Amino acid sequence: MRIILTLVVAWIVAGCQEPPGNPTVVQFWAMGREGEVVRELIPDFERAHPGIRAEVQQLPWSAAHQKLLTAFAGDALPDVAQLGNTWLPEFAALHALDPVEPSVVDASDYFPGIWQTNVVDQTAYGVPWYVDTRLLFYRSDLLAAAGHERPPTTWGEWTDMLRAIKRRGGPHRYGALLPLNEYEPLLALALQQEAPLLRDGDTRGNFRSEDFKRALRFYRDMFDNGFAPATNANQISNVWDEFARGSFTFYITGPWSIGEFKRRLPASLQASWMTAPLPGPAGPSYSVAGGSSLVVFSDSPRKKAAWQLVQYLSQREVQLRFHTLTGNLPPRRSAWNDERLRSDVHARAFRDQLERVKPASKVPEWERIATDMQLVVEHMVQGSGLTIDEAAAEIDRRADRILEKRRWLLARKEQP
């Protein structure tokens, strides 16, 4: 009996061993729409690399971060993954990422602000896959009716326009839509300032600086003056309907909205909306550097094949195909020289803005700090009586608490 059992076990074990010549299988996790679309790009990759097969697994965006961390804790990470670029510092702190070899891609071809989001302590850990920044989408017809022929370039001009729009419209006509449950619009205004958002080697909040308070005051005035409604995005059933109805003239949003606006606005309005770079305190200025990067995990036994996949997906032609399929904007300048992107009037402002993007603070705790910033500001705008100074102090207090562990770690590193 035992002999038979041993034989069966031996046979099963032998069956599991891969005979030589089988392809290397690269596991690739991608999120949401990207995960769906990237499958179409894989056959060409496999044709070019006969020894490698790529298996794509699609994760929903809402669960992706958690799933990746859980996979890290359970040693179940794939070889390659798409990573939101604000998550990158966190995974770098976990030592989960393989550094990018300079030979993989030409870093100088990328928009510098976007490339910087992948660099932690002078080492690049990811390759930007597509970029995402926020700027103005606006109704040119409503703006013209309010007496302005071109979009604003400074905060002052913008305020004048918002005032002119408000003067024309009724009670339900607002100048701008700034959803209170998104921190990106305020973050973009804050990044336009000199002072960084964290200080002392990113171990304490710097939200009490005059610079941040200036951005916060400008943001708050939008609501206090009635330029923007104090609502969050969930309360607005359909942003495109409201935009078409003229409920607001300006909307700070990202590249995915180009496709949505083309699809969902009625044909009669298609000529009446446009994009423009974000106005700054004194002329065109910075916005947030968002987007996704491709990373290879340091525990992967198939790093060479994994980087080949990243290299393939970073090719100019592949990025343009990816852009046509998803509407996501390519991070390489050379891809933007292509006719398809140059002739897209709505993408033009993005090209301009991408030269002026700044990464947010690159600490693993950043996402949480930004979330707390948004919560405090939401309370402030919806009337809890917080003044600008109190709100700034409260954000600092929360940021300092969140960063406590980081201070301890750095202090320990300094005294061996």
Add this chain to the structure above:
Amino acid sequence: MVIAVFFFLPVLAGFALSFTDFDIYALADLGNLRFVGLANYVELLQTPLFWKALGNTLYFVGVGVPLSIAASLGAALLLNSRLARFRPFFRVALFAPVVTTLVAVAIVWRYLLHTKSGLINYGLESLGLAPIDWLGDPHWAMPAIILFAVWKNFGYNMIIFLAGLQSIPEELYEAARIDGASSWQQLRHVTLPSLAPVVLLVSVLTMAGYFQLFAEPYVMTQGGPLQSTVSVLYFMYEEGFKWWNLGFASAIAFVLFVLMFVVTMLQLYVARLRETS
């Protein structure tokens, strides 16, 4: 042995975790783990959001549990009455919410509760009342979630009550009728006293369930607006799995455990007092 491995061990591990600051840095390298003693508990008691979450949870338990018991008892009485018709149909219809997927019905409810196009506001408007921003107004978000949770769960208790009602001997009612008791008196003096043990069971179960409010705010509001629907368990989830502060999250779990334990003991104590008096 199996219970020891699969129940007590994780509980003890969680308890031990609550005295550390286990987070993503510790996940990367166990050398970054600190033993912090009671600091997590001290910090928890100083966190305003914890008190708010506790308040929300108690609000949910305080309003939701009586509502749920009343609704399920009412439904059970109706189904059990001799006047009722199509009993099997109604039994299935009222039990259906319990077995449907929460996420699926939450989507339907989000439409019903919608400010501009929701059926509920449409009804309010036809009564001449102003529409309510159910899920967007911090004051109305909790009532909306209670409404949803009661609707979703009352069928379960209804089945238990129905079984309890059917085990009351018919002779008791006959005797009451001979004594000239009205149907209200029958309910007060026969039905409810006979149901007392079932009511206790149901209230302990429902209370324990309602203290663990999580899925409803998770799918309906994500804790918003203005964190007005954050429950203790939702707070724990965010700390533990969104921000990976596992030590702190374990402390929250233990505080919730102690709270539920005390409340259940209190319920049993009150029930025993009643029995002896």
